[in-house]
Amino acid sequence: MGTTIGRLYFYVVSFITLLMVAYAAGSLVSSAIKFFLEPGSLTGDTGYWRRVLSAYLPMIIVGAPLWAVHWLASQRRAYQAPQEQQAPLRKLFLNAVLTVASLAATFNAVRFIYHFLGYLTGTSIAPVSLPPKIYDVFNAGVWLVVYSFIWYYHWEVEKEEGQSTRAARTLRRWYIYIVSLISLSVLGAGIFMNLSLIISFVTGGLAQQIAGAGTPTLLKRWSLSFAPIIGGAAWWSFHWLYLGRKDAESLLRHVYLYFFVFVGLALTVSGLGALLFEALRYAFGYRAISVSAQLSTLQYALPALIIGGGAWAYHWNVVLEDALPKGRGDLSTSSRQSLAPTGGALAGVRRRYNYLVSLAGLLSVTVGLASLIRVLLEIGFGVGQELKRSPDWWRDQLSVFIVLTVIGLAVWLPHWVRMQRLVEEEGDVERTALSRRLVLYLVIFASVIGILFNGAFLLNGLLRLVLGEPITRRFTATIFSNIGNVTVIGTFLFYHWRILNQDRELTTDISTVDRKHLMVLASPGLQNRVRQLEAALGTQITVLDEVRDAQEPAQAEVEATAFAESEVEDLVNKIKRAPSNKVLLILSPTRVEVHPYR
Amino acid sequence: MKRNSDKLLIAMLSGIGLFIVLGIVALFFIDRNGETEYPAGSPEALTQSYLKALEDNDWEKAYSYLSESVKDFRMREAYVNRKSGGYIQDDASRRLVLESSEIKDAEAKIVISISTFRSSGPLQTSDYTTRIDFRLRKEGDEWKITSPTYPPHF
Numbered sequence: 001m002g003t004t005i006g007r008l009y010f011y012v013v014s015f016i017t018l019l020m021v022a023y024a025a026g027s028l029v030s031s032a033i034k035f036f037l038e039p040g041s042l043t044g045d046t047g048y049w050r051r052v053l054s055a056y057l058p059m060i061i062v063g064a065p066l067w068a069v070h071w072l073a074s075q076r077r078a079y080q081a082p083q084e085q086q087a088p089l090r091k092l093f094l095n096a097v098l099t100v101a102s103l104a105a106t107f108n109a110v111r112f113i114y115h116f117l118g119y120l121t122g123t124s125i126a127p128v129s130l131p132p133k134i135y136d137v138f139n140a141g142v143w144l145v146v147y148s149f150i151w152y153y154h155w156e157v158e159k160e161e162g163q164s165t166r167a168a169r170t171l172r173r174w175y176i177y178i179v180s181l182i183s184l185s186v187l188g189a190g191i192f193m194n195l196s197l198i199i200s201f202v203t204g205g206l207a208q209q210i211a212g213a214g215t216p217t218l219l220k221r222w223s224l225s226f227a228p229i230i231g232g233a234a235w236w237s238f239h240w241l242y243l244g245r246k247d248a249e250s251l252l253r254h255v256y257l258y259f260f261v262f263v264g265l266a267l268t269v270s271g272l273g274a275l276l277f278e279a280l281r282y283a284f285g286y287r288a289i290s291v292s293a294q295l296s297t298l299q300y301a302l303p304a305l306i307i308g309g310g311a312w313a314y315h316w317n318v319v320l321e322d323a324l325p326k327g328r329g330d331l332s333t334s335s336r337q338s339l340a341p342t343g344g345a346l347a348g349v350r351r352r353y354n355y356l357v358s359l360a361g362l363l364s365v366t367v368g369l370a371s372l373i374r375v376l377l378e379i380g381f382g383v384g385q386e387l388k389r390s391p392d393w394w395r396d397q398l399s400v401f402i403v404l405t406v407i408g409l410a411v412w413l414p415h416w417v418r419m420q421r422l423v424e425e426e427g428d429v430e431r432t433a434l435s436r437r438l439v440l441y442l443v444i445f446a447s448v449i450g451i452l453f454n455g456a457f458l459l460n461g462l463l464r465l466v467l468g469e470p471i472t473r474r475f476t477a478t479i480f481s482n483i484g485n486v487t488v489i490g491t492f493l494f495y496h497w498r499i500l501n502q503d504r505e506l507t508t509d510i511s512t513v514d515r516k517h518l519m520v521l522a523s524p525g526l527q528n529r530v531r532q533l534e535a536a537l538g539t540q541i542t543v544l545d546e547v548r549d550a551q552e553p554a555q556a557e558v559e560a561t562a563f564a565e566s567e568v569e570d571l572v573n574k575i576k577r578a579p580s581n582k583v584l585l586i587l588s589p590t591r592v593e594v595h596p597y598r
Numbered sequence: 599m600k601r602n603s604d605k606l607l608i609a610m611l612s613g614i615g616l617f618i619v620l621g622i623v624a625l626f627f628i629d630r631n632g633e634t635e636y637p638a639g640s641p642e643a644l645t646q647s648y649l650k651a652l653e654d655n656d657w658e659k660a661y662s663y664l665s666e667s668v669k670d671f672r673m674r675e676a677y678v679n680r681k682s683g684g685y686i687q688d689d690a691s692r693r694l695v696l697e698s699s700e701i702k703d704a705e706a707k708i709v710i711s712i713s714t715f716r717s718s719g720p721l722q723t724s725d726y727t728t729r730i731d732f733r734l735r736k737e738g739d740e741w742k743i744t745s746p747t748y749p750p751h752f
Contacts, residue, residue, distance in 0.1 A: 270720075288689075369614060372618075385695065386633055387694040395625060396717055398628075399625070400719075404721075407720060472698065473697060474697060474711050502603055
C-alpha cells in the first residue's frame, strides 16, 4: 500500500466499485418506486422484478464488499501514517470522486426541480411534449440523494485531512474550477432559456394566444426554465463564491476567469452581430412575413448580449480585483494597468488570452472582408444572365459580411494594439514570449497555405480564361472569391511577417532566461520569493517542495519576507550567466544557491 | 514618431474602411429585381417560367411545362402533393443564373445554377450552389421539359 503502484491499485478499485454500487443502488430504489407509483405501466410484465433484481443485486453484493475492503484499507493506512493523507494519488481519488459526484448531483438537482415544477404545473418545454409524472420526480430525487451522499461523505474526509502539500492544493483547485465551470454553464444556459422564452412570448404573443397557449400556460412553461438556474446557481455559488474566494493568485483560477471572459466576449459579439445584421437588413428594406418573424432574432441576440455581457463584466472585474495589490481597494487607472502581463505564470495566462481573442477577431475580419470583396466584384461585373433573384440576395450578403468585418475589427484591434503597446513597453520579455511567437507563426503559416491554394486556383482560372473558356457565373464567382481571399490573406501575411521581422531585429538578448529550464527546491513558506523570481524572469519555474523531517524545528514555516530589489536583480544576472540551460535554485529562508547542471 | 508597423496597420485599416464604405454604398444602389427577359417561346423563357412557378408554389402551372411524353398519373401526384407542404417557403435568398444554353433543332439543353444564401447573423451563415441541367423538346410551337421530371430540390 505504501508504494505508488499499491496506492494506484487500491484507489482505482475503490473508485470503480463505488460508482458501480452507487449506480446499482440508485437503479434498484428507482425501480422499486416505479413499481409502487406506476403499477399500471408494468401490468403484464411478469419478469419485471426478475430483471431488476438480477441486474442490480449482483452489482451490490459483489461491489459493496470489494469497495469496503479496499476503501477501509486505504483509510486505515491514512490514519496510521498521516503523510499518506496527503499522498497525491489519494488526493486525486478524493477530488475525482468529488468532481463526478458534484456534477451528477448538479444534473439531478436540475432534473428534480424541472420534474417537480413540471408535475405541479402540468407542462413541459419543447421538444419534450408530455408533462413529467410523479415517478420522474422521485427518480431524479433518488439520484440526487445518492450522489449528494457520496459527495458529502468524501467532502468530509477531504476536509478533515486538509491540503498541506502543493499537489493536494492543485488537485483541490481542479475540482473547484471544473465544477464551477460546468455549474456556471448550466446557470448561463438556464438564464438564456428563461430570457429567450420571455422574448418569444412578447414578440409572438398574439400568435401564441391564437394557438391556444394562453398566458397561464406560458407562465407555467416559463417557470420550468428556473430549474437550471436554481441548480446551477446553487453549485456555482458554493464552489466559486465560497470555496474559491481566497485563491486570487492561483493559475487555474485565472485560466477559469479568462475562459469566461473569452466566452462572455464571444457571446456578446455574436449577439451584437446578429442585432446589427438585422438592423442593417431592415434599414435597407428587408421585411419578414410578420412582426414576430421580424423580431425572432431577438430570442437569440438579446439573451446572448445580456448573458455574454454579464459574464464578461463580472469575470473581467474579478480579474481586475485579483490584480490589485493586497489592501488596496480601488480600481483606478493605474491599478488597471497592473494587469499588463509583466512576468510570471499569471501574466502568461493574460498574454494567451489577449492573443487568442486577437486571433478570433482576425479570423472574423479575414472571412468577412474576403467575402465582402467577392460580393462587390460580383455586383460590379454583373456576370451571368439572371433568370430570377430574391430581392434580399445582395442585401443579405453585403449586410452579413459588413457586420462580420466590423465585429471582427472591434475584437481584433483593441486586443492586438494592447499587445503591441506592451511589446514597446516591456521589450524582450514580451517580444520573445512563446504565445506571441506561436500566434505570429500560426497566422503566417495559415496565410501561406491560404495564398498557396487560392493563388493556384486564381492562376488556373485566369489561364483558362485566356485560353478561351466561356465566362459563366460559377466560373467568375470562383475567380472573385480567390481574388478576395488572396487580397485579404496576402495583406495580413505581409503585416504579420513585418511584425515578426521587427521582433527579431529588436530582440537584444534571446539567449538568456527564456531558453533555460529552471527548477527551484524551496523550503516551505517561500512561495512569495518564487513568484517574485518568476515575475522578474518572465518565465515559469518548476517548484520542488522540500520535505522536512517531522523532528526538525519548523523555522521556515513562517512566511519569509520578499527579496529586496537588488537581490532579485543579482539573482537574475546569476541565472542568465549560468553556463548551462538547466539551472537548479535552492531557496531557504537564509540563503539562495544557483546550481547549473546537465 | 510612428513605427513602420503602425503606419502599415493604419494603411490596412484604411483599406478595410474603404471596402466597408463601398459595401454600404452598394447597399443603396443595388438593383433589387435583376431579371433577364428572354424572347417569348424560347427554351430559356420556358425554363424561367417553370422555375418561377415552382418558387411561387404554383404546382399546376409548373406541371403544365412538362413534356406530354413524361406526364403520367404518378408524376402529376408528385407535383400536386407539394401543394400542402409549401415547397419553397423559407427565409433563404436565391439567385438563379443561366450558365449555358445549347439548341439543336428541336432539342435544347439549358444549364442553370441555383445559389442559396441563408443567414441569421454574421456567425450563422450558409451558402451553396446546385446545378440543374434541363432538357427540352419542341412540341408543336412550344418548348417542353423532358428532364428533370420531378420538381428539382433547391
